[in-house]
Amino acid sequence: MVKIFTIKDLNIWFGSAHALKDVSMDIYVNEILSIIGPSNSGKTTFLRMLNRLNDLNHNCKMEGNVKFEEEDIKNIEVELLRKRVGMVFALPLALPLSIFDNVAYGVRMHGKVKKQSLKDIVEKSLQEAYLWDEVKDRLNESAFKLSGGQQQRLCIARTLAVEPEVILFDEPCSGLDPISTAKVEEAMVILKQNYTIVLVTNNVKQAARVGDRTAFFLNGELIELNKTENIFTAPKDKRTDGYISGKFG
Amino acid sequence: MRNPYRTQKIAFSLLFLATLLIVVPVGLIVIVIIFKGFPAINWQFLSDIPRQGMRSGGIFPAIIGTLYLVAGAIIFALPIGLLAAIYLSEYSKENVLNRIIRLAIINLSGVPSVVYGLFGLALFVVFFKFGASILAGSLTLGIMILPVIITTSREALESVPDSFREVSLSLGVSKWQTIRHIVLPNAIPGILTGTILGLGRAAGETAPILFTVAAFYLPRLPKSIFDQAMALPYHLYVISTQVPNVDEKIRYGTALVLLALVLFMNLVAIIIRYQFRRRKKW
Numbered sequence: 236m237v238k239i240f241t242i243k244d245l246n247i248w249f250g251s252a253h254a255l256k257d258v259s260m261d262i263y264v265n266e267i268l269s270i271i272g273p274s275n276s277g278k279t280t281f282l283r284m285l286n287r288l289n290d291l292n293h294n295c296k297m298e299g300n301v302k303f304e305e306e307d308i309k310n311i312e313v314e315l316l317r318k319r320v321g322m323v324f325a326l327p328l329a330l331p332l333s334i335f336d337n338v339a340y341g342v343r344m345h346g347k348v349k350k351q352s353l354k355d356i357v358e359k360s361l362q363e364a365y366l367w368d369e370v371k372d373r374l375n376e377s378a379f380k381l382s383g384g385q386q387q388r389l390c391i392a393r394t395l396a397v398e399p400e401v402i403l404f405d406e407p408c409s410g411l412d413p414i415s416t417a418k419v420e421e422a423m424v425i426l427k428q429n430y431t432i433v434l435v436t437n438n439v440k441q442a443a444r445v446g447d448r449t450a451f452f453l454n455g456e457l458i459e460l461n462k463t464e465n466i467f468t469a470p471k472d473k474r475t476d477g478y479i480s481g482k483f484g
Numbered sequence: 485m486r487n488p489y490r491t492q493k494i495a496f497s498l499l500f501l502a503t504l505l506i507v508v509p510v511g512l513i514v515i516v517i518i519f520k521g522f523p524a525i526n527w528q529f530l531s532d533i534p535r536q537g538m539r540s541g542g543i544f545p546a547i548i549g550t551l552y553l554v555a556g557a558i559i560f561a562l563p564i565g566l567l568a569a570i571y572l573s574e575y576s577k578e579n580v581l582n583r584i585i586r587l588a589i590i591n592l593s594g595v596p597s598v599v600y601g602l603f604g605l606a607l608f609v610v611f612f613k614f615g616a617s618i619l620a621g622s623l624t625l626g627i628m629i630l631p632v633i634i635t636t637s638r639e640a641l642e643s644v645p646d647s648f649r650e651v652s653l654s655l656g657v658s659k660w661q662t663i664r665h666i667v668l669p670n671a672i673p674g675i676l677t678g679t680i681l682g683l684g685r686a687a688g689e690t691a692p693i694l695f696t697v698a699a700f701y702l703p704r705l706p707k708s709i710f711d712q713a714m715a716l717p718y719h720l721y722v723i724s725t726q727v728p729n730v731d732e733k734i735r736y737g738t739a740l741v742l743l744a745l746v747l748f749m750n751l752v753a754i755i756i757r758y759q760f761r762r763r764k765k766w
Contacts, residue, residue, distance in 0.1 A: 288654060293577060318656025328647045331670060341655035344665065390651075397655055 236263040239401060239431050240285065245299035247280055249292065254280045256455045258299075262401075267423060267432040269446030269463065271439055273478065276452040278435045282403050285433065286320040287313050318345065321399035325406040327386035329378035330393075334370050337378045337389055341397040356396050364392035365422045384415025391422060402426065404434040408441065420445050439479050443467050451475045517739050524737025533703040534714075538723050539730050541703075543738055548705055549618075549713030550687055550745065553697065556622025556709070557629060557686040562679060564626075565633030569675075572634070573641040574663050586638075593631035598691035600628040605695040619709040621697025628692050629682035636681065640674020641667055673757045680753040684746045690717040700726075716742040 240262035247255040255277045262268055270278045280289065287308060289295045301308045308316055318341075330337050338357045342348055348356070357374070361367040366388040370381070378389055387407060394402055404423070408416040423432055423445055436442050442449050443463060450460040451472070459466065459475045470476045528542055535541030572589075576582040604624025614620040644667050652662040690698075698718035706713040720738045723730045 286654060288650065291650070291653070314656045314658050316656075317654055321656075322654040324647070324651065324654075326647070328651045330648060330651060330666065340652070340665075341657060344652075344655070344657040344661050393651075394655065 236266075238262070239264045239304060241300075241302040241305075243300040245281075245284070245301060246297070247277075247284060247289065248296045249280075250294045254455050255284075258455075258457045260450065260457060260460055262431065262433060264431050265427060265429075266447040267427050267434060267445050269442035269449045270433065270435045270452060271437075271442045271449060271478070272452035272458075274437070275454075277455040278452050279405055280455075281452065282322075282405055282433060282435050285401070285403055286317045286322055288317075288322065318397050319399050320401040320403065321394035321397065322403040323387070323390050323394055323405065323407050325409050327383050327390055327410065329381070329386045329389055332378060333375045334378050334381070334389065335374040338392050338396050341393060345397060357392075360392040360396040361389075363395050363422070363426065364388045365418055366392055382415075384411045384418065387411060387415065387419060388422065391419070395426075399430065401431045401433065404432065404436075406435055406437055409437060416441070439481075451478060453478070514743070517736055517743055520732065521736030521738075521740030524731075524733040525740065529734075529737055530741070534701065534719075535703070538701060538719075538727055539734070543714075543716070543719060543741060545702060545705055546714040546716045546719040546738070547741060547745070549697075549699075549715040550717070550742070552618050552706065552709075552713060553621050553625055553693065553715055554683060554687045554749070556618060557625035558679065558683060560623055560626035561630050561633055561682060565630050565678075565682075566637055566675065568630075569634050569637035569641060570663060570668075573638045574659070574667065589631050589634050593635065596691075597628060597689045598694075600624055601692040601695050603627070604692060609696055615710065616695070616697055616699075616712050617710045618697055618706055618713050621693045621713070621715075622709075624692045624696045625686040625689065628689065629686050632682045632685065633675075633678045636678025637671070637675045640671040640678070643674060644670045673760045676753050676757045676760070680750050680757075683749045683753070687746050687749065688717055688742065690721050693718055716745070 238261045242261070243259050245255055245258040246253070258277075258281065270281065272278050283289045284297065284301065285303075285308075289297065290313065303311060303316065303320065330340060332340065335357055338360050339353055342353060342356055358367060358371075361370065366385060369385060370389075373380075378386065381389060387410075391402075391407075408419055411419065420441065423434065426432060427447075434442070434446065446463040448460065449463045449466040451458045451466065451470075451474075453474055459470060459472045461471070466475065467479060470479065476482075530542060530547070531544050532542030533545055534543060568589075572582070572586060576585075601624065604620060604627070608614045608620035608623050609616055612620075614623075648666050648670070649662055652666045653659065657665075693715050697713055697715070699712040699714050700722060702712060702714050716738060720735065720742065723738065724735050
């Protein structure tokens with residue numbers, strides 16, 4: 236399997252709080268890597284490290300070696316890294332624009348595109364995010380008129396439109412009802428064919444449903460990382476077992 | 485015994501009374517000025533130059549002078565104020581120096597306007613040798629309203645949710661593009677509020693223009709930005725205190741025109757702001 240991210244001895248601090256401790260792992264191309272763990276375990280910090288969104292926090296200090304396709308992420312131009320490593324946030328964060336403009340936003344900012352090809356990109360992205368049929372007749376309406384689940388799929392489409400290689404999902408279904416959740420999950424499984432997906436989730440069952448591999452974080456440490464079926468059927472660490480069987484967390 | 489319903493009623497009455505105390509004086513001022521000034525308003529009053537030592541004729545040069553000064557002040561202060569606000573809200577890091585700068589800007593808006601007048605006299609009139617001129621007066625007014633514009637614009641920029649910035653940045657969009665296309669458009673209503681406040685202040689202040697531009701009596705229109713000009717607030721001051729036997733009607737008429745001018749500018753800005761607010765959808 237081809238590595239896309241190589242992470243070695245990663246440590247992250249926010250001020251004096253040690254958020255991630257000596258984390259080392261690889262992420263492979265075209266897999267869905269689920270990251271589970273109780274809140275405050277460093278999952279989101281890990282995710283936001285991958286596209287350097289942690290840089291926005293001036294308190295954040297990072298040590299260790301993180302390579303994206305053989306190149307240290309510190310040496311990659313941050314805009315380029317974020318373009319290639321897209322992100323979908325926990326809350327559906329539509330921009331105050333129309334549905335079309337939301338999806339087209341990133342593409343437009345990255346340079347001139349012809350009107351027709353922009354339309355094509357928007358349509359393709361919305362289709363990939365399973366939203367096209369629901370919005371194709373009202374692309375010029377405000378994105379805020381969509382339901383929460385639709386907005387979240389809009390956010391996925393917006394991320395897809397800039398053609399990333401990796402998509403980071405930060406608890407993408409935490410605010411969604413079960414049907415919307417199922418739709419987002421369905422989209423993720425299809426997307427896996429063309430993209431690498433890292434999914435942070437509070438929902439252990441979701442990790443079991445969609446993840447190829449699952450990582451368990453606790454208090455900033457990577458406790459266990461293995462194939463999803465192994466994690467859920469035969470966890471090596473007591474703490475993993477405790478967490479997935481609902482004994483704590 | 486404590487009765488929560490009565491307590492609530494008392495609190496409500498107090499709040500209502502406080503609001504009334506603000507509204508009544510404002511209303512009275514406006515009503516008095518309208519009643520006493522309205523008889524003076526006619527086409528000649530608005531379009532003619534002052535005559536007979538300002539005891540008759542119109543106030544046209546003063547209206548034009550005030551418009552020039554306000555326009556000049558905004559042209560100078562809005563771009564600079566906005567850029568400074570963008571820097572302070574989006575780029576400056578939290579440190580002691582920046583905190584001092586922010587505090588200084590807030591404090592500047594409390595500096596008495598006559599101090600700005602003296603500053604303008606020393607810097608623009610004397611040092612830069614602009615003389616008493618529209619340019620010097622506009623710049624002085626501009627500097628006076630800068631703190632208001634910077635503070636309100638900064639607050640408007642900071643009130644745009646951080647999540648919008650994060651979304652934009654996470655798409656690989658650069659910071660400047662994010663500010664330009666996401667943050668600024670959503671901050672425009674607040675920025676306009678600051679501009680409205682600045683406009684009103686620039687139009688109404690007497691002290692800053694006293695030494696830098698205002699002409700006691702100049703019965704013609706200014707020819708260039710290096711010319712002196714009459715201005716409504718100063719003209720009002722002059723005909724109220726410096727020239728004897730000016731008809732009360734003319735004084736209140738001048739006040740009414742000044743008031744109407746400021747209200748009209750505010751109205752325009754409020755309409756623009758309303759248009760933008762309607763588009764804002766979060």
